[in-house]
Amino acid sequence: MSSRRRSSTATIDPATPVEPPKGGLRAPCPCGSGKRYKQCHGRLRTGTEFVSRPFEGLPRETDWVAFREIVPAATMRTRTTDGTEVTFATVLPVAWPALRRVDGSVFVGVQAADASSDASRDLAAALDAALAAEGPGPVTHLDARTSTARLQDRLDLSVDPVVEVHEGFDFWLDGVLDTDEGSDDPAAALAPQVRASLERANEAVVPTEKLTSADSAYWARIGESTHLRWIISTPEDAFLDALARLHAQRDEAGAPLSTLGEGTRFAGFFRAYGLVVPVWDLAADATAEATEEPLAAFVERFEAALAQTGPLDGEARRARAGLLSRQVTLR
Template sequence: MARSATKRPPAPKAAEGEINPKAPCPCGSGRRYKHCHGSGYAPPVTRPFEGLPGEPDWVALRELVPAATAPLKLANGREVTLASVLPGGAPALVRAEGEILVGVQLAGSSDDISRDLGTALAAALEAPAGAPVDPGPIGAAGSAGPRLQELLDLSAPLEVTVHQDFGFWLEGVDAGPAAAAGLEQANAAVLPTERLEGLGAAYWVRPSVDRAHLRWVRAEDEEPLLDALARLRAAEELTLGEGTRYAGAFRAHGLVVPVWDLPADVPAAEWTGPATEFGTRLDAALAASTPLSADERRARAGLLSRQVTLR
């Protein structure tokens, strides 16, 4: 049966000062306005740590590093401590002497981790010393708490210290047998991890006696970074030297994390040189402006097929 030739009536125009529901959302998400901000639903924040000093390290502490801390300076000058994870996955705690710790590896989170952490930090700032911190339902939709970008001094660098266990949980605390037992159990799950000096968020980890990896959270936008990695792959310059292999990459909170397999018997510090040399090659590839060749395009497709999105 033939379709009716009758035309559909045109969609009503938006009133002056309003956005057409069928128009692309001004936020740049690619969705129509009615399915994005016009629906009353806030879309996920692709890069929740964008704008914070050390964004790649924030991603690393959230996803890769088992035990680490970093001092944070607030906009009002006060200092608190960022931790990879706190006992029981708590979002924050206030010690008896008043020190505040915020855990980036929350047990639950919403589509904007920065707001979740900001909400926890704001609650900790109001909590009395030694008392439990109750930030409310962290991860609840529509949370009106502040984002980290609103609370922190954005001129202060993020200086990460990697620990080989969770001993910092009980620093200066007279822990009882139950807390000591919980600490021992948590320590048993910590993988040996080290941050390579001078390379940003490059972390060596040994998950077993016969395997080691380098995981390097990169700050570059995904598309130019993939182009650069493809150029190196096509030129057979994507390894870190003999006995190493590029294993793939994953996306986490808007950033790409390349991963290499390494010999487990080589100490972490010995990979600083090869990684530095790779960084120089990568910088040159990032600066290249010529279109990708056929071999580089094939290499790029292969790299994409080996990427996994964590968030």
């Protein structure tokens, strides 16, 4: 990712609090430093240092990143250190940070707005607020500055979370609010604000499926394009070296071994929460099921390339330089 230049007009002292920009904590800081607000003056506001890899140490770290960045509608079921079952959803109605349902179950929204510079602490604060609620209802406001706990402190780390990707957000309906007695339509009794949020979310949802050939690999159809995005915990330098070795080699048809077969290409990669996310363009009509076999073959090639420890040859070095230029923007 290209470095940002410091603005020559920046005049705000680093110790002076600055209100967050309209674009949120990830937008450029108004002080003109060129950094994101949460990495700059947002630290003063939230009272925390920026944590670049907030989900490190959690089971399924890569899926936590996927929930934050690329998966529209999904849930992850796990439990707290005291044995309480909890469900983390990518998004909750009206972007609530958390919700205690009428059946007593607790949901936490993973993509809720940041309240500090540590996503793990924000989610732990939302979880604590929902657990402390006396009755059903949403957590609508969150101030993570009052808490120092993180998900790593709150969750049972021996539990392997159960991840489920949904076609839409209808899972919100189960136990969200009581319905009218005798009504055949559970959505009929929802508050207008929640119903409108559900309708908007379902209209905008991107078809997404979790693949089984690799951990945290997600197939998605965005408009007329189809992609595969794979969140991996391999260190970036090792990832680039292994991919460069593959990119410099060709299959029988002359295609780089960094592809997933005919009609595909390695599009690039981006970074998210301290991890690398490679992206492939697939054939427009490629299904998730049809992608499993070529992905499994690529994973085997990739692991073999990772195991090579010698220096890159000339072709691989040139391939690596080209790969560095293929950094894609998620938004």
